[in-house]
Amino acid sequence: MLGKTYDSQVCSIARSLEVIGERWSLLIVRDALFGGATRYSDFQRNLGIATNILKARLDGFVEAGIMRRHKYSEQPELHEYLLTDKGRALAPALVALTEWGDRWATDGEPPILYTHSVCGAGVTEQTVCAHCGRVEDPAEIRAVVGPGMPPERTPPKA
Template structure:
């Protein structure tokens, strides 16, 4: 959590950061999504994250509905952390953040490339207008009033 709530912000990005904006959060989700990590020990070993921090993040993900716990088939006393559909919906966020990092924070080039399992081609993120199908530049992206905006704001 960011340390304060964004109840007055009327901003979905701020509210999303309340759930996944802490250090380590998206890396844990990334490892669950792309490396198949499900066990506490797998996350800890791969990320070298302190156990208390990992415990806190995993509990928060379960509370928020991003993950659920299931007993391991081979060891029912051990639980695995499995992404829910809500957690899996973060995939485009992680890919977009990675592409930004590839451009601005990877001087030797992308360390990994997300690809399409079907054909092996690289994936890329882009915005598309639902109305006309155009792919706008950054300068052409604006803000429209949404149905969740309270009257008078």
């Protein structure tokens, strides 16, 4: 993980990075969400990640409630790592990150497409206004102070 480098930030993005911001973290979640990986050996084989880093990430996910450890063998004692609701809730963020990568970081056609398992149609992530519908222009999005902002961090009203 990144360590507590964002302590001064009052921001949910910074808090999220403390849990899933390390380079391998989203790839582990990706393989669990979309590749069916559950076992340590699955992640190791798919990612080629160093064993100490993989162990640390999986332990951190269990501690954070993103995954739960489930024993599937007594002799030898072996566990699988299953995503919780909290972990599965990362799916829209991964779809959005994939779409960004397809547009800005990949040459040629997208290497992975997401589809709806029920009907087979393509799945995309969209930014939606509760009143107007889909927001096409990111310049139309602004950040405003929310109810979780500590009063001492709230700018004075004019």
